Amino acid sequence: MRENGDRAVRPDETEVRWLDEHESEAWMSLAGLVIRLPQMLEAQLQRDADLTFFEYSVLAALSEAPKRTLRMSRLAGLTNGSLSRLSHVVKRMEKRGFVFRELDPDDGRYTNALLTDQGCAKVVEAAPGHVAAVRTLVIDALERKQLADLKDIGDRVMKRVVPEGPFLP
């Protein structure tokens, strides 16, 4: 199965509209951001909590879910990962004792991922450092107005990148 419901960016190449100076500057700035910021957050989590950003996202999402439980497919959507990637990661974290899986009793097609007490303790331990990093690198770097602008901009782009929304309703 392909990700994103078989939707892909297949640009029409008949006529190329190159980026003007302003567009290019904005894109260069964003390009640096989308590459470097994850690297930094990844490094902080890896060093201080021995977790990847994706692993942290999985634990965090589960910790906020009712009964600390989410279907694999929904969890993948929430954490911006593919189902395949999630499956591998959950298997690893299962060995570490942070999560476990069970077939949905009502519908055997679904698999539920559940957070263990140990996994919960792990997020609680890792969260402060991660949040502090996010604050230092992003939040505190921006004015309150910019924060609002950023949300609008992010939402707009996400509507193009993931039209169906990051999580299935």
Add this chain to the structure above:
Amino acid sequence: MRENGDRAVRPDETEVRWLDEHESEAWMSLAGLVIRLPQMLEAQLQRDADLTFFEYSVLAALSEAPKRTLRMSRLAGLTNGSLSRLSHVVKRMEKRGFVFRELDPDDGRYTNALLTDQGCAKVVEAAPGHVAAVRTLVIDALERKQLADLKDIGDRVMKRVVPEGPFLP
């Protein structure tokens, strides 16, 4: 050698300032963006040009450099990658005939990466599709005003993430 000159995000954990609702919304939006957007661009380049985004960045940077030449360390900075990663990638692309390396004649500590004609043809071939994807997913999703805001926001965050600047002067 560690990346980023041994600078790391080591937050002070004595007191945690959690994110309020507005901060959290902005961060969630940005988090989705920094993960999903690269995935999309990666997929487009991989499918249409058999290049990773990083490989494309390397070729693009070289194509715009004087004499199609850049030092490895400077090229790593420009492409937001580590020197180690760049070294591996350049080796692969050398085999593909897109680039080659030579020791700096003046100072043997430096290695120069050079773009071949074939490599140049490759960027020229790949660029339209990539630019179209950037336009579709980002540029055309935003108002002109937002584009300017985005650049300011990106620059501000980058100043925190990479204080020394993405490329060494």
Add this chain to the structure above:
DNA sequence: GAAGATTGATTGTTCAATCTTG
């Protein structure tokens, strides 16, 4: 048969160690 989920193989990235040059 379709959707959710898993798997194994391939490929790419990271990390620490190493080598070289000035």
Add this chain to the structure above:
DNA sequence: CAAGATTGAACAATCAATCTTC
């Protein structure tokens, strides 16, 4: 010895194929 660069091993992500359940 410090900075630039490379290497190989360990690890993570991707892709296509497969399996299961309804």
